[in-house]
Amino acid sequence: MNTLQRWVSSKWFVPIVSGLLILLSFGVQYIAGGALNPVLSPKWWLDAGAHDTHGGVAFMLSDLLMIAAAVLAGYRILVSAIRALTTGFIGIDLLVSVAAIGAIIIGNFWEAAAVTFLFAIGHALEAATLNKTRSALAELVAVAPDSAVVLRDGEQVEVPAAQVRMGEIVLVKNGAKVPVDGQVVSGTGAIDEASITGESIPVEKSKSDQVYAGTVSRGGFLQVLATGIGADTTLARIIHRVEEAQDAKAKTQTFIDQFSRWYTPGVMVLALIAGLITGDVVLALTLLVIGCPGALVISIPVAIVAGIGRAARNGILIKGGEYLETSAKISAVAVDKTGTLTEGRPQLTDIVVLDAAREAGFDRTQVLRWAAAAEAGSEHPLARPIIETAQDEGVGPEGIPGEVTPVPGKGIVTDVDGTRVLIGNVPLLEQYGIERDAQAGRVANELAAEGETPMIVAVEERAVGVVAVADQIREDAAEMVKRLHEAGVEKVVMLTGDTQLVAEAIGKATGIDEIHASLLPEDKLDAVAKLQREGHTVAMVGDGVNDAPALATADIGVAMGAAGSAVAVETADIALMGDNLLKLPEAIGLAKRTVSIMRQNIAIALITVVVLLAGVFLGGVTMSIGMLVHEGSVLVVIANAMRLLRKPRSESAPQATSKRESTSVRDSVTTQ
Known part of the structure; x- marks a missing residue:
């Protein structure tokens, strides 16, 4: 396509040429009559006596x-109106088309051309600015790599990124884009993951990292084993999700769409009645133009597109407009402990030998060996x-145990070489x-009070x-709870299968409002349902496995650290791509700002129509x-x-999170 063809097919060709024709019409009229009066004297033959031939x-x-200007500018509008009519829809294009055709029939050529x-x-302008609101999606598409350097037959070969094969070794050099999802097999480097997680600080990568x-x-040299290529990469899934989400409708938008289906025919009936009563055709045609609900129709989708785009740029994937709108109403957040409030990387901190067992010949190593077995x-x-820990100390289990009986909420019972071994709590x-051993219960309670999970x-x-x-x-757990409250969340609740004492220790350190401990998966579901019965709109944050029932029951299910997880990206209502807890209050705050702007837009649209209609009946407002x-x-x-595309000051400011060391984790495994 040459330059002229691109220009003719561009969105600006019709308005520019139409505008030039209007200016040319004014110019001819000025030269002929010495003045411009197209509105008061639209028909040249009415003034024929006042002018020469x-x-x-x-x-x-x-x-x-x-x-000609009216026909050029109105042709596409008329075609669009006819297409809409064939599907049984009466839209804005029909109002404008009828008004313009009517203006031409009665000789108001200037009004037809102007409209x-x-x-x-x-x-x-609408198309240009809507493209701007979709800029986050365009940025995601732009970061998709074009080429890759792979090792083939021992040589470095540059190929298009789409031609990388699963299992190939890809070389990532300083400054290059990573072309695939994969696992580092050799080398070290710093990777900027802002396009995925929204975090601007590069992450150090070494062997076995994703x-x-x-x-x-941003530095270093990595050899990466390709485990995800083309449409199977995390980036491709994010782009697909954002595309779907930006097109998904919110409940308010669905209502507006239904409203406009009745509103537009209503305007046509109003214009017809006004014309018949007053006998003023110009008034009727003007009402058609004034009553166009354009701003009302665009008010919701443009806010949704901008809000979801802003979130995606920050590493927050929101499933669609309905979930964005629901997120603005969240009043209670339920969080799992392990992997959400905590790092999810537990360590063995204590091995305590009971006095009675020590007298019977048991020592620390034997306790560890039986526990590991x-x-x-x-x-x-x-x-x-x-x-x-047992493997590191040379007493790791060999082979597999005999009969294994898990006891939900209590522990596990196994057969190890004919010996029954139990590991769990006092009820087990x-x-x-x-x-009952009094010392065992006392030691377990002491350790639990320190935030550790004891097992007898x-x-x-x-x-x-x-x-x-x-x-x-x-580090940011306490700050997350604080910011959730600042974002309007009334209650932050911990749901955990751990003991009450452990949960209370974690809750005290993080500022959690309410604690529910020793829960089974179905108990978490009941806790979420109870919050909903109390009138809360509930968000549940969990790993999507043990917490699946609660996540499904909650009004909004939130997946943390979803980067690389196809299931989380596709199924979660909100997916936080990184492990940054502060993204949760950020998502809720953004949802509230988006809904606020949706309401503002609806008010602007309705007030404009009311004022214009009043101006038409009172006089002074032309077509x-x-x-x-x-x-x-x-x-x-x-x-x-x-405005949603701008980053708020709260996001721009450095995160005020302090390094918080848990009192529950000791530097070394102790012995008593």
Whole structure:
């Protein structure tokens, strides 16, 4: 396509040429008559007696130029109106088309040209500014890598990014974009992951770390094993999700769409009745133009597009307009403890040998060995640090245990080489008839009060020791709770399967409002449902596995650290791509700002229509003036929504999070 063809097909061709025809019409009229009076004397033949033959021809040419401007600017509007009618929809284009055709019939050529010209230029400006609100999506598409350097037959080969094959080794050099999702197999480097997580500080990467397509190397050299290519990369999934989300309608937008289906025919009926009663055709046609609900129709989608785009730029994926609107109403946030308020990387902190067991010949190593052997058949996250510590000390479990019986909410019972081993809480021991050991209960309570998770180890019929596992509280957990309250959240609730004492220690350190401990997955669901019965709009933050029932029940399900997780990106109502807890209050704050702007836009649109209608009946508002104000209101609505694209000061300011060391994690494993 050459330059001329691109210009003719551009959105600005019609309004510019139409505007030039209008100016040319004024010029011809001025030369012929010495004055411009197209509105009061639209028909050149009415003034034929006042002009010579040459002047009459000039005025005819002036009117023909006005008609040409109206036809050029109005052709696409009429076509759009006819297409809408074939689907049974009466839209804004029909109102403008009828008004322009009517103005030409009664000889108001200037009004016809002005209305269609202003509507065409409004469409062009609207398209340009809407593209601006979609800038976040354009930026995401722009960061998609074009090429990749891969190792093939021992040589570096540059290929298009789409041609990288799964399992190939990709080389990422300083300054280059990462072309695939993958795992670092060699080298070290700093990767800017802002396009994925919204975090501007580069992340250090080394062997076994994950990297994502579209991120940028800021130093170092990495060899990456490709595990996600093309449409299977995290970046591609984000782009797809943002595209869908920006097109998804909010409940308010659906209502406005239904309202406009009745409103537009209502305006046509009003114009017809006004024309019949007054006998003033110009009044009827003016009402058609004034009543256009353009600003009302655009008020919601433009805010949704801008809000979701702003969120995506900050590493927050919101599923659609309905979820954005619901997020603005969140009054209670339920959070899981492990992996949300804590780092999700528990460590073994204590191994306590009970006095009675010590007298019977048990020592620290034996307690650790029996505990690790029992946990070898457990899928619980707290089993890993016990097994890893045992392996590091040379007493790790060999093979697999015999019969394994998990007891939900209490612990696990296993058979290790014919010996029954229990590891869990006091109720577990009571259930299996193990004699109560006062010291075991006291030690477990002391460790729990420090924020650690204690587990009593029993061999056969005797409690022999207590092991404790603890997780580091996230640095920004307390700040997150504080900012949630500032964002209008009334209650922050912890839902955890851990013991009450551990939960209370974490809750005290983070400022949690309400704690529910020792919960099973179905108990978390009940806790969320209870909050909803109390009248709260509930957001649930969890890992999507153990918390799946609660996430499904909550009004908004939030996935943390969703980068690289296809399931989280596709299923969560809100996906926080990074592990930054402060993104949650940021998402809620952005949702509230978006809904506020939606309401402002609706008010602007309705007030404009009411004022213009009053101006028509009171006199002074013509068809062209009405269209000018109408298009102005559309641009005001769009400009108001575009404020969402600016980063608020609260986001620009440095995060006021202090390094908070958990009192629950000790530097070394202790022995008693």
